[in-house]
Amino acid sequence: MKFFQVVAKSMLIGILLFVPMTAHALEDELIVTVASDATWPPMEMLDANKHLVGYDIDFMNAVAREAGFKVLIENTAWDGIFAGVASGKYDAIISSVTIDEKRKKSVDFSDPYINAGQVLVVPNASVAKVLSDLKGKQVGAQIGTTGSFEINKVAGVNLKAYDELGLAFEDMVAGRIDAIVCDTPIAANYALQKVEYKGKFKIAGEPFTDENYGIVVKKGNKKLLDLINAGIRAVKAKGIDQELKTKWFK
Numbered sequence: 001m002k003f004f005q006v007v008a009k010s011m012l013i014g015i016l017l018f019v020p021m022t023a024h025a026l027e028d029e030l031i032v033t034v035a036s037d038a039t040w041p042p043m044e045m046l047d048a049n050k051h052l053v054g055y056d057i058d059f060m061n062a063v064a065r066e067a068g069f070k071v072l073i074e075n076t077a078w079d080g081i082f083a084g085v086a087s088g089k090y091d092a093i094i095s096s097v098t099i100d101e102k103r104k105k106s107v108d109f110s111d112p113y114i115n116a117g118q119v120l121v122v123p124n125a126s127v128a129k130v131l132s133d134l135k136g137k138q139v140g141a142q143i144g145t146t147g148s149f150e151i152n153k154v155a156g157v158n159l160k161a162y163d164e165l166g167l168a169f170e171d172m173v174a175g176r177i178d179a180i181v182c183d184t185p186i187a188a189n190y191a192l193q194k195v196e197y198k199g200k201f202k203i204a205g206e207p208f209t210d211e212n213y214g215i216v217v218k219k220g221n222k223k224l225l226d227l228i229n230a231g232i233r234a235v236k237a238k239g240i241d242q243e244l245k246t247k248w249f250k
Contacts, residue, residue, distance in 0.1 A: 030069040032224065034060055035076035035090040041189045042248045043096045043116075046075070055185075055248040059113060060094045060215070062240050067231030082107065085218050092224065093216035096185060108221065109214035110228045113241070116184040117207035118147050121191050123172065128179060129204050131157055137178040140168035146209060147181035165190070169197055179204075183211065188249040203249065 036044045036056060044054040052073055064071040073094070076084060084090045085107065096116065099109045122128050131139070135156035141147035143161040151159040160177055162168045169190050171177045180187075184207050191201035215232075217224050235241050 032064065032069055032071050032091045033089075034071050034073045034092045034094055035081050035084050036060075036073055036093070036095045037078040037081055038075045039078070040096045040185060042193050043185045044094075055114070055244055056094045056096065056213075058244050058247070059235065059241065062235045062244070063215075063228060063231030065231075066234035066238075066240075067227050069227065082216070085216060088218070091217065091221075092228065096213055097216050099212050099214040103216075106219060107216045108219055108225055109216060110225060111232050112212035112214055113232050113235075114184075114213050114245075115207045115210055116213055117209035117211040118150050118181050119184050119187045119207050120204040121172075121180045121182065121187045121201050122178070122204050124200060124202050126179070126202075126204070130208070131179075131181070134179055138176070140171060140177045140180045141165075141182065142168070145182070146211075147183070150209065151181055169201075173197065173200065184249065192249065 036052065038044045038046045038052055038054070040054075042054050044052065044056045047053045052075055057073060060071055060073060074090070076090070076095075078095070081090075081093055081095060085093055097103070097109075098116075099112060103109070120128065120131060128134050131151065131154045135154075136158075138158050138160050139151050140160045140162055141151055142165045143163060148159055148161055151157055160168070160171070162171075165180070165182055165186060168177065168180050172180060173196075182190075184203075187203050190197055191203060192198060215228050217228070
């Protein structure tokens with residue numbers, strides 16, 4: 001079972017030795033291979049130079065620094081990402097993976113590192129902070145999503161459903177709707193990253209539903225899980241996660 005790749009500085013280049021986490025030499029570097037599907041901006045994506053960037057990438061690197069190991073993050077297609085951890089090809093996954101009970105049967109999750117639940121996106125001039133501030137107004141969401149269900153829970157707020165969320169943002173630019181409810185990463189991507197919308201919208205407040213993301217490791221890999229969790233706790237204690245949220249979501 002692959003656990004850590006240990007690069008021995010005095011050994012031949014390219015030879016990988018696998019040793020227990022507690023038994024490595026002081027001169028060695030612990031390298032944890034991490035898979036990420038770079039198709040979910042601003043969480044993980046490729047920049048103009050084809051480099052992996054995003055909140056998850058920065059967060060994983062921060063966790064590694066705080067916990068004292070190195071990471072090698074590889075762009076990996078979603079349809080093979082869990083099999084890669086199961087087979088030992090990768091040690092971990094950070095790729096906007098929602099923690100849920102079904103997945104817990106086959107993999108282990110770290111502590112939650114971000115709540116990517118539903119948020120309210122409004123024009124910059126809007127004073128709305130929560131959905132109830134929009135009674136009598138039109139609020140958009142993709143049809144059949146958690147966002148649409150949340151809008152329908154608030155009396156007096158009118159849902160306008162869309163087949164594709166990009167159409168909702170086009171309508172908000174045109175003034176045909178007053179707000180949009182969607183997942184935090186989608187909100188950050190449309191409202192803050194896309195050139196055509198940047199500077200026109202803002203995310204009002206914090207997520208008001210829970211959809212926690214976790215880092216995935218192979219089932220039973222407690223040593224690695226404990227190390228990652230220690231890094232997550234340190235990142236949060238130092239406020240590094242808040243700095244990254246400002247960088248990618250504000």
